[in-house]
Amino acid sequence: MFANYSSAFAFKIAPFSLTISSDAVISYSDAPSLTKTMGEDTRSAKRAEKKRKQLLRKQQRAKKFLKSRVGKWLIKRAIKKQERREKRWQRKYERKKKRWLAKGKDITKLKKKQRRGNVRTGVLLLIIGALFFFVLGTLSPFDIIGIIVAALGLFLILLYLLT
Known part of the structure; x- marks a missing residue:
């Protein structure tokens, strides 16, 4: 604890003699206080509390925004977009169903195929x-x-190509 204080610290150097000064000798109680080290548990608890408060504030701001005029408008717009997207997919499905029926194919196998991979993400991961x-080889x-x-x-690119 007091490793950086040498034994010479207790001696007062006079011009011609080396004498021990009583006021220069320090005891453990008079030692300068070192910075208090906080336990790791205390730090993590405080950090967790701070993050919880930040998240709570963020959620309150989001709720307040969604109740505002602009927030309500954005929600309505998103719902309308989703409905239009579903109608568009339905029209595509009906057209494809007509073509399959005209060709005499089994329409039970016809369903909207969703691609599981993503080319853009795959190429990005490949480059990284x-x-x-x-570079860091x-x-x-x-x-x-x-x-x-x-x-x-x-893998992502192949998934996209195979589905």
Whole structure:
């Protein structure tokens, strides 16, 4: 605790003699107070409380905004867009159903196909993986991370192409 105080600290140097001064000798109780170290539990509890309060404030602001005139307008607009999107998909489905019936295909297999992959995300992950592999390739953990990220990107691209 007092490692940075040397034993010479207790001595007062006079011009010609070395004497021990009683006021220069310090006891443990007179030592300068070091900064109080907080326990890790206290820190994490305070941090968690702070984050909880921030989240609560954010939720209150969001509720207040959604109750405002602009918020209500945005909600109505989003609902209308969703309805239009559903109608558009329904029209596409009906057209495809007509074509399938004209060709004599089994329409029980006809359903809206959703693509599970994403080309843009896949290409982005592929590029990031290549950067990790080639640019930071001197360190082996980055090689492994680069290979994994690039493989994930290829997986997303293949999923998109196969579905």
